[in-house]
Amino acid sequence: MDNIAGKKSGLTWAVHISVAALVLLWIFPTLGLLISSFRTTDQIRTSGWWAALFPAVQNETLRTADPDDFRVGRDGYFVLEGNLYVVDGAVETPDDVVADVSVWGTSSREIDAYLPGETADLGDGETMTVQSNGDYIWTGNDEQLSGRGQRVFVTAESPPEFTLRNYQSVLFDPGNREGMSKAFFNTLTVTIPATIIPILIAAFAAYALAWMDFPGRALLVAAVVALLVVPLQLALIPLLSLHNDIGIGKGYLGVWLAHTGFGLPLAIYLLRNYMVGLPRDIIESAKVDGATDFQIFTKIVLPLSFPALASFAIFQFLWTWNDLLVAMVFLIDSSGETTVMTRQIVELLGTRGGDWEILATSAFVSIAVPLIVFFSMQRYLVRGLLAGSVK
Amino acid sequence: MNPAFQGLLTIIIGVGGCVGYFYFSNQILDKVLFPPRGKNAGRNINRANAIRPWLFMGPAILALGLYLAYPVVETLRLSLTDRDQGGAFVGGANYAQMFQDDKFWEAVRNNFLWLLIVPAASTAFGLLAAQLTDRIRWGNIAKSLIFMPMAISFVGAAVIFKLIYDARPEDVQQIGILNAVYLQLGGESPVTWLTVPFWNNLFLMVVLIWIQTGFAMVILSAALRGIPEETVEAAIVDGANPFQIFFKIKMPQISGTIVVVWTTITIVVLKVFDIVFAMTNGQWETQVLANYMYDKMFRANDWGVGSASAMIIMLMVTPILVWNVYNARKEMR
Numbered sequence: 001m002d003n004i005a006g007k008k009s010g011l012t013w014a015v016h017i018s019v020a021a022l023v024l025l026w027i028f029p030t031l032g033l034l035i036s037s038f039r040t041t042d043q044i045r046t047s048g049w050w051a052a053l054f055p056a057v058q059n060e061t062l063r064t065a066d067p068d069d070f071r072v073g074r075d076g077y078f079v080l081e082g083n084l085y086v087v088d089g090a091v092e093t094p095d096d097v098v099a100d101v102s103v104w105g106t107s108s109r110e111i112d113a114y115l116p117g118e119t120a121d122l123g124d125g126e127t128m129t130v131q132s133n134g135d136y137i138w139t140g141n142d143e144q145l146s147g148r149g150q151r152v153f154v155t156a157e158s159p160p161e162f163t164l165r166n167y168q169s170v171l172f173d174p175g176n177r178e179g180m181s182k183a184f185f186n187t188l189t190v191t192i193p194a195t196i197i198p199i200l201i202a203a204f205a206a207y208a209l210a211w212m213d214f215p216g217r218a219l220l221v222a223a224v225v226a227l228l229v230v231p232l233q234l235a236l237i238p239l240l241s242l243h244n245d246i247g248i249g250k251g252y253l254g255v256w257l258a259h260t261g262f263g264l265p266l267a268i269y270l271l272r273n274y275m276v277g278l279p280r281d282i283i284e285s286a287k288v289d290g291a292t293d294f295q296i297f298t299k300i301v302l303p304l305s306f307p308a309l310a311s312f313a314i315f316q317f318l319w320t321w322n323d324l325l326v327a328m329v330f331l332i333d334s335s336g337e338t339t340v341m342t343r344q345i346v347e348l349l350g351t352r353g354g355d356w357e358i359l360a361t362s363a364f365v366s367i368a369v370p371l372i373v374f375f376s377m378q379r380y381l382v383r384g385l386l387a388g389s390v391k
Numbered sequence: 392m393n394p395a396f397q398g399l400l401t402i403i404i405g406v407g408g409c410v411g412y413f414y415f416s417n418q419i420l421d422k423v424l425f426p427p428r429g430k431n432a433g434r435n436i437n438r439a440n441a442i443r444p445w446l447f448m449g450p451a452i453l454a455l456g457l458y459l460a461y462p463v464v465e466t467l468r469l470s471l472t473d474r475d476q477g478g479a480f481v482g483g484a485n486y487a488q489m490f491q492d493d494k495f496w497e498a499v500r501n502n503f504l505w506l507l508i509v510p511a512a513s514t515a516f517g518l519l520a521a522q523l524t525d526r527i528r529w530g531n532i533a534k535s536l537i538f539m540p541m542a543i544s545f546v547g548a549a550v551i552f553k554l555i556y557d558a559r560p561e562d563v564q565q566i567g568i569l570n571a572v573y574l575q576l577g578g579e580s581p582v583t584w585l586t587v588p589f590w591n592n593l594f595l596m597v598v599l600i601w602i603q604t605g606f607a608m609v610i611l612s613a614a615l616r617g618i619p620e621e622t623v624e625a626a627i628v629d630g631a632n633p634f635q636i637f638f639k640i641k642m643p644q645i646s647g648t649i650v651v652v653w654t655t656i657t658i659v660v661l662k663v664f665d666i667v668f669a670m671t672n673g674q675w676e677t678q679v680l681a682n683y684m685y686d687k688m689f690r691a692n693d694w695g696v697g698s699a700s701a702m703i704i705m706l707m708v709t710p711i712l713v714w715n716v717y718n719a720r721k722e723m724r
Contacts, residue, residue, distance in 0.1 A: 208443075297447075366544065
């Protein structure tokens with residue numbers, strides 16, 4: 001319908017550009033966090049993440065090796081050879097150097113006195129040559145080549161550099177008490193039963209509400225619709241005292257039950273709406289053939305309702321994985337053994353507010369799983385959204 | 392014990408118990424209580440069928456009643472009693488105390504700001520994105536990317552936006568993009584955005600708008616596609632320009648969906664907690680009701696005022712609740 005009369009081609013371009021701008025605006029924030037999580041502490045401190053995509057020009061003060069230990073005598077004078085970056089400890093061998101020295105100098109007042117490959121005359125026959133990869137040759141007499149290494153000021157351009165070290169320390173370092181590995185498993189332990197249990201319970205209830213005849217059915221459906229919007233904030237204190245009274249206290253069982261209760265209205269609503277739409281013939285002919293309701297449910301309705309089950313499963317998974325409030329109230333006790341990722345991140349925001357390499361990496365560890373689920377099962381998510389709110 | 396193994400074990404017990412209930416309760420009903428054989432076979436089948444719906448719905452009714460219906464009543468009771476006096480009935484004392492709290496009125500004011508701005512902005516951006524992406528070939532990819540924040544937790548989003556709002560001292564490079572841009576455009580010194588009263592509310596709202604726009608877009612895009620083409624074609628034949636088509640032909644036809652989207656986001660806004668909790672914790676005049684309630688209940692341990700503020704949230708949701716039930720009942724008939 002867009003190709004017919006009344007359409008201006010100039011407007012098409014405007015549409016393309018504005019969509020591109022909108023998309024960029026929307027992914028820009030996430031991109032910043034993602035890129036930051038692959039940068040070193042120094043890089044994050046010294047430049048914005050957007051600078052990481054371009055080569056960085058850095059001024060550095062490096063030092064040659066100790067002449068007393070490494071100098072080599074040659075025809076009455078001494079020579080010291082090596083690589084500035086190897087001495088600095090930035091790389092292992094000269095082959096690993098990624099920086100590209102553009103200018104260098106030996107005095108802090110003239111840090112751009114020489115080009116790479118040029119030889120600096122330091123007076124009285126003392127000379128210094130620095131190559132673009134940081135290789136240096138320093139020559140002089142016994143007195144000149146002594147004491148500490150010579151300072152060299154280099155201006156170098158280094159290509160974009162990314163590291164996996166943040167992820168290694170956040171995920172796999174057992175000595176890191178702020179690591180995310182334990183919280184990751186705790187989150188999984190909360191999420192999986194808290195997704196499966198409400199689906200099971202809701203599927204049975206939805207079947208009863210859709211296909212069984214009993215007094216009070218309409219009332220129950222209305223009640224489910226009403227409970228859809230009840231804020232869970234109301235449930236915190238009454239249920240926490242209830243859990244304490246019956247001995248569950250704070251723990252996984254409590255948080256599963258809470259997530260089950262809070263997720264049920266949407267689950268029943270979505271599943272019932274879907275099951276009502278299933279063809280009546282199939283279910284009635286199964287009944288005629290002598291199948292019980294339990295058999296009809298497990299053998300016919302459940303497999304047919306797979307799309308609705310999948311879309312609710314995604315909702316519930318995203319919601320429980322991303323939840324902070326329910327976990328804080330019903331799960332996490334003072335020992336902190338059962339902390340979940342969202343809670344851990346909030347804690348890091350408090351204690352490590354400026355350490356973006358830790359924050360960004362931790363946050364991305366917790367975001368990654370929902371994003372994978374989102375992109376792989378988007379079809380079901382959209383279908384569920386549409387079933388849940390548009391009629 | 393290895394946490395992975397421990398987690399697996401608890402998962403098996405939790406899910407297994409649930410599957411077990413449904414399987415065995417049906418088995419008992421059919422095999423032990425009312426077996427469909429013997430001299431009462433017919434009557435037994437009828438009895439079993441009368442009981443079975445409640446067997447199917449039992450756990451659901453129990454969970455709904457206990458986790459959502461009971462708390463409404465119990466919170467109302469708690470809001471009228473004082474825990475320090477052993478739960479004595481104090482009438483409206485908690486409410487009176489709350490109404491004298493400046494922080495409460497700040498939370499109410501901010502909540503109204505959120506209610507005004509977030510649903511409107513999300514719906515508007517969502518409508519814009521839906522309308523624009525429907526016309527181009529790579530629209531689905533664009534949609535998918537705008538929809539993506541939906542999967543990100545409020546806490547994750549808080550970290551993402553804290554990086555954007557980050558401020559460093561004047562003499563070092565800014566790493567928060569907002570300050571970097573601000574200085575580029577001639578700003579004098581970096582601003583700590585989240586501590587500027589009033590405006591910081593807007594910076595917090597941006598996070599929720601960023602998340603909710605995708606939701607609005609997906610639903611509105613489906614509604615736009617459902618518009619009969621004849622209406623649009625007729626308008627084109629009559630010489631309407633694209634803007635007239637959008638505002639005069641399309642918008643009126645999807646107004647019902649817009650209302651649904653608006654109310655859904657309104658409910659999300661009323662419950663907004665994580666974003667404020669993680670980013671400012673209600674400091675610098677950014678308090679909202681949900682966070683105020685958490686503060687009172689779990690920091691000040693004042694269950695009375697906490698419950699009273701929870702009831703205020705409930706009160707604000709009630710019109711939407713009534714409207715939803717009314718619509719659902721109309722549909723069932």
